[in-house]
Amino acid sequence: MQEILVCRDISKTYHDGAVDTAVLSDISFQVNAAEHIAILGSSGSGKSTLLHILGGLDSPTHGDVLFHGQSMFSLSASRLAALRNQHMGFIYQFHHLLAEFTALENVAMPCLIGGLRPTQAKQKASALLERVGLSHRLKHKPAALSGGERQRVAIARALVCEPALVLADEPTGNLDHQTGIQVYALLRELSHEFNTSFVVVTHDRELAAQMDRTLTIVDGQLTATSIGHEQ
Numbered sequence: 001m002q003e004i005l006v007c008r009d010i011s012k013t014y015h016d017g018a019v020d021t022a023v024l025s026d027i028s029f030q031v032n033a034a035e036h037i038a039i040l041g042s043s044g045s046g047k048s049t050l051l052h053i054l055g056g057l058d059s060p061t062h063g064d065v066l067f068h069g070q071s072m073f074s075l076s077a078s079r080l081a082a083l084r085n086q087h088m089g090f091i092y093q094f095h096h097l098l099a100e101f102t103a104l105e106n107v108a109m110p111c112l113i114g115g116l117r118p119t120q121a122k123q124k125a126s127a128l129l130e131r132v133g134l135s136h137r138l139k140h141k142p143a144a145l146s147g148g149e150r151q152r153v154a155i156a157r158a159l160v161c162e163p164a165l166v167l168a169d170e171p172t173g174n175l176d177h178q179t180g181i182q183v184y185a186l187l188r189e190l191s192h193e194f195n196t197s198f199v200v201v202t203h204d205r206e207l208a209a210q211m212d213r214t215l216t217i218v219d220g221q222l223t224a225t226s227i228g229h230e231q
């Protein structure tokens, strides 16, 4: 199976003045093409830290992350930013949409940053917003959307460049259970459609069980890997 991302012996210790906080210790695993992985763990166990490292948003104290065989942390800041823009999508618990832009503009943004012409970028964004059921909300700004709608815009934005990998941090954490299930189902459906690998941090074991694989972090270490339901 083709590997998209290899996480090799990752350790992370935060240094804050005289205080050292060891968070992750010797974490190794790989994400295969089109594979869906859930990362579980109690509050403070290091899930977000690991996700940030996988996405090149934070660097490990030791170890490396290889994306398509390329060491991410040996890249210059600009090449790492380009890799993130072209090959990765990010979804957070609180959507992180740009307040002053419409839904359409928010979704088109990664394509524009990637160098696509505005007309093409808007066409792609519009098509994806239609797929997530928001063709009637293209011109709405985030404040005029419901929580579930904002999260669907965030999903469209994460997938618009057809990334190899989407990283999501509690993407349904601020939604009611039923809306969370719907948003999650949409996320999985689109990831399958685009053949996108998907790593999600969640507290929700029920949702995690729907993924191909579950990794659990306890005291900074990966302690259990269980197979979820087959897709």
Ligand SMILES: Nc1ncnc2c1ncn2[C@@H]1O[C@H](COP(=O)(O)OP(=O)(O)OP(=O)(O)O)[C@@H](O)[C@H]1O
Binding pocket: 014, 015, 016, 021, 023, 041, 042, 043, 044, 045, 046, 047, 048, 049, 050
């Ligand atoms: N910049 C930082 N400096 C020092 N310690 C930090 C820093 N960022 C995170 N930590 C510590 O690292 C640990 C792991 O944090 P992280 O956010 O990765 O946990 P988490 O598993 O995602 O938690 P939650 O489920 O509550 O969001 C926490 O104990 C936190 O206090």
